[in-house]
Amino acid sequence: MATVANVRTIPFDWYADPAVLRQERDRIFRRTWQYAGRADQVAAPGSFFACEAGGIPIVVVRGRDEELRAFLNVCRHRGSLVCEGEGRRETLQCPYHAWTYELDGSLRAAPRADREAAFDRSELGLRPVQVDAWGPFVFVNPDPAAAPLAATLGELPRLVAAAGLDLGALRFLKRVHSTYEANWKVCCENFLECYHCQVAHPGFSKVVDVSADAYVLEPSRWFSTQLGPVRERWSGDFDPRGPVARGQFHFFWPNATINVMPGHPNLSIGPVVPTGVETTARFLDYYVGPDVDAAWLEEMLAFDDQVGAEDVVLIERAQKGLRSGGLEHGHLLPESERLIAHFQGLLVEALAD
Ligand code: FES
């Protein structure tokens, strides 16, 4: 690899500029696959859940024909959200004026429509968007022309399986929400390096070997992988021994994080969602293997929480400096921060498109 003395970050004002966020919504979040929820939420015919992709409301529905579909969750009448939360329905009825859609999105009935000579129901179904599943994980993509999920995931499912994880055997444990006073990119970039681990995650670093020689950082076209082996002489409250030998931390462009802690089968997955220029919401769906010991699980979740709490402080503190206007850009370490360089490359590519 050619040596690069200094790699510039993207401009710091991209972390605080509403115009950049608007472009990111249009050119990134409206064109990419994003984690939406779980297949078990839409297992039965008629079950649905509402979600979002890049600020666009979407509803995922299991049809009576068992087909998984997704639609813009925006009423064709005057734009109300049609569904909220999750549940099971015979039809999707908008609460505003009771326009009623079939589970396949077509408009079944609109009150008083029979009194309007020119009213054409057939034109007014919910707008379809793409939906697909990788095992228990449901993804949506607002762009009907986007490449299929499986092609975009590439080798990622194989990598996760190679860690000793049988996705079909995992059971859902809980969904955990968190918010950050920071731009969404700060959250993603913090996830994409472990250069800060030794400094800022002392507990994690006693268990996982975060040294430059042991910790693997591997960018691919649409995802990045980090592999953290367990230290030979690990210490702490969390016992990382078990069939999953290494921690795995994957990032699927533009905003899904996938975490596997070493030890017994476990995985968490969820999106990093911009809720404003300088506010971000995340959720993680936690899954565990079928026979994982409850005490071990509790230790692992406490270990994971500790890392998450440390990251909130780092992320919010970075935002304060980034937004200040004091500096125009920063500098990346080409090796230790190669996944951030990859992320910023994808970002620039998407925004230039
Ligand atoms: S906005 Fe949905 S029925 Fe009027």
Ligand SMILES: [Fe+2]
């Ligand atoms: Fe961290």
